[in-house]
Amino acid sequence: xxxxxxxxxxxxxxxxxxxxxxxxxxxxxxxxxxxxxxxxxxxxxxxxxxxxxxxxxxxxxxxxxxxxxxxxxxxxxxxxxxxxxxxxxxxxxxxxxxxxxxxxxxxxxxxxxxxxxxxxxxxxxxxxxxxxxxxxxxxxxxxxxxxxxxxxxxxxxxxxxxxxxxxxx
DNA sequence: TTAGTGATATCC
DNA sequence: GATATCACTAAA
Numbered sequence: 001x002x003x004x005x006x007x008x009x010x011x012x013x014x015x016x017x018x019x020x021x022x023x024x025x026x027x028x029x030x031x032x033x034x035x036x037x038x039x040x041x042x043x044x045x046x047x048x049x050x051x052x053x054x055x056x057x058x059x060x061x062x063x064x065x066x067x068x069x070x071x072x073x074x075x076x077x078x079x080x081x082x083x084x085x086x087x088x089x090x091x092x093x094x095x096x097x098x099x100x101x102x103x104x105x106x107x108x109x110x111x112x113x114x115x116x117x118x119x120x121x122x123x124x125x126x127x128x129x130x131x132x133x134x135x136x137x138x139x140x141x142x143x144x145x146x147x148x149x150x151x152x153x154x155x156x157x158x159x160x161x162x163x164x165x166x167x168x169x
Numbered sequence: 170t171t172a173g174t175g176a177t178a179t180c181c
Numbered sequence: 182g183a184t185a186t187c188a189c190t191a192a193a
Contacts, residue, residue, distance in 0.1 A: 044188070046188075053188075054188095055188080058178090061177080061178070062177080062178090063176085063177060063178080077176090077177095077188080078174095078175070078176055078177090079175095079176095079187060079188065079189060080173080080174060080175080080187060080189050080190080081173075081174030081175030081176070081187090081189095082173075082174050082175075082189075082190080083174090083188095083189050083190070085188060085189085087188085100188055102188085109189070109190070110188070110189075111189050111190060112189090112190080121176095149188080150188080151187090151188050151189075152188060154186085154187080
C-alpha cells in the first residue's frame with residue numbers, strides 16, 4: 001500500500017529526513033508519461049551554514065538560494081559540467097538544509113541516477129510533492145547504516161568525519 | 170590514476 | 182572580463 005509522502009515529511013531536520021528516505025521509492029514521471037520507480041539506497045545530509053561541506057555554508061547566493069526554501073523543494077545542481085545531482089530541501093524556510101540522493105538500488109552514483117531518471121536543472125526549485133517527481137512509502141523497512149560523507153575534501157576535517165551518510169544494508 | 174566538462178563564485 | 186573550483190564518471 002504505497003502512499004506519496006506529503007510536504008510535512010520534509011519539514012523536519014535534514015538528518016531525520018535523510019535517514020527516513022533510505023528505503024523509500026523515488027518516483028519519476030517522464031515527459032513521455034512513463035513512470036519510473038527506484039528504491040533509494042543511499043543519501044547524505046547537508047545541514048546549514050555551520051556545515052562546511054554544505055553549499056550554503058558561505059551564505060546565500062543565487063545558487064544556494066534554493067536551499068533556503070521550505071522543505072519539499074527540489075534542488076538540482078550541475079557538478080563537473082556533466083552530472084546533475086538531485087537534492088531535496090528539508091526543514092523550515094530560511095534554513096539551508098538539503099538531502100543529497102546519492103544512489104538507488106541497481107544505480108550506484110548520483111550522476112547516473114539523474115541520467116536514468118532524466119532529472120535536469122529544469123526541475124530545480126520544483127516541488128517533490130508534484131506530478132513530475134515524488135517519493136512513495138510502500139511500507140518497506142530495512143536496516144540503515146551510517147557512514148562518513150564522501151567527495152567533500154574541501155570541508156573541515158571535523159565536518160568530513162560526521163556520519164551523515166545513510167545507506168541501505 | 171587521470172581527463173573531461175561547464176555553471177557558479179570570486180577576483181580583477 | 183578571467184580564472185579557480187567542484188556533493189562525478191568512464192576509461193585505462
